[in-house]
Amino acid sequence: MGVSIDIWRARIGTFSLPSSGTGVRHDCDVSVGAVCLALRLVMFATLLLSGDVETNPGPNQSSQQSSDKRQTRQTTLFGSKPSTSSENPELGDVLRELRNMKCDLSKKMDKMATDLNRKIDSLVDDMQEIKQELTEAREETARLADENKVLTEQVYDLNNELDSMRGQMKRDNLIFKGIEQDEDESWDQSEAKVRSLISEKLGIDGQCIEFDRVHRLTSARSRPQPIIAKFNRYQQRKQVYEAAKVLKDTEFKVTEDFTKRVRDIRRKLGHHLAAARAEGKRAFLSYDKLKIDGTTYIYDNACDDIRPLSGRSTRNR
Incomplete structure (x- = not known):
């Protein structure tokens, strides 16, 4: 050159x-x-x-x-001509190494993609199984909810029947309040005090009343305890209860014997009874119901308020 x-x-x-x-x-x-x-x-x-x-x-x-x-x-x-890469053996080796690296990298990426697709497919299958189990669980929950509703209604009906039976057992009872209590008072003494009250305050011959048993509700001495009297004849019980209206505004009081459920309902209805009377309406309690100006109301625990009774009464819950 x-x-x-x-x-x-x-x-x-x-x-x-x-x-x-x-x-x-x-x-x-x-x-x-x-x-x-x-x-x-x-x-x-x-x-x-x-x-x-x-x-x-x-x-x-x-x-x-x-x-x-x-x-x-x-x-x-x-x-x-100037030299090219094909005439340089070192450059050729570099190119071959790069091609090999590219091939290895491509194989690794293909393997990674295959593994990823396999994992995704597995996750999709698991999701389908979970979805199926969730659907079955929801159906089972709905079924159990229906069964629970039926059982709740049955329990409510049984409680009502039991409460009704207890009420029937108590229908012949009257409770006398305000009668003085002696120390170590016996049942006979309690009965004598009830007969005396009936004769002196109600104008009925107490000696003619037939009792099954008469006694104090508890033995506490903190204050005079009410006396519960079970009548043998319902008509005599009814006569005494109606005559007890004359005891209003006195120290004595005669009430019916109710179950705990009825007592709780009557206590809640009492607030509405007082409000109705304050408005000048004619209102009174009849067992577990409130009557205001000829309309019968029941207490609904669901809304914590009274509502008119229409047709078959709805269960209180």
């Missing part, structure tokens, strides 16, 4: 020196302009050989075009 010395001599000309004489004399057959041109060519060739100079590709040319032009100039000037 390169330009021979003969070619350079042909391009820049020759210099001749004198063979004799005292003075120094240079004869040059070329002009100064030719020498400058030759120097420019030498510099240009040197720069091209170093490969660091290329022509300006201009604003509309790509880097690839510039590289192609540079390779073309080098080929034209020096008669050879």
Whole structure:
């Protein structure tokens, strides 16, 4: 590669020196302009050989075009092509290693994608099973809720029947309040005090009343305890209870014997009874119901208030 010395001599000309004489004399057959041109060519060739100079590709040319032009100039000037990656064994090894890495990476990614798809499919199957179990659980919950509703109604009916039976057992009873209590009072003494009250306060012959038993409700002595009397005849019990209205605003009081459920309901209805009477309405309690101006009301635990009784009464809950 390169330009021979003969070619350079042909391009820049020759210099001749004198063979004799005292003075120094240079004869040059070329002009100064030719020498400058030759120097420019030498510099240009040197720069091209170093490969660091290329022509300006201009604003509309790509880097690839510039590289192609540079390779073309080098080929034209020096008669050879620049080396490529195929001629460099180290570069070839790097390319092969990169291709192998790409292949391995592709295989790993394919394996990861396969594993991920398998896991997703497994999760989908699990989700379907959970969904099915949830549906079955909801159906079972609905079934149990229906059964619980039926059982609740049955328990309510049984409680009502039991309460009704207890009420029937208590229907012949009356409770007398306000009667003085003696220390260690016996049942006979309690019965005698009840007969005396009936005769003196109600105007009924107490000795004619037939009792099954008469006694104090409790043995406490903090204050006079009520006396409960069980009548053998309901008509006598009814006569005494109706006559006991004369005891209003006195220290004595005669009430019916109710079950706990009925007592709780009557206590709640009592507030509405007082409010109705305060408004000038005719109101009174009848067992577990309240009657106001001819309208019958029951207490509804669901709304914690009274409501009119229409047709078959709704169960209190």
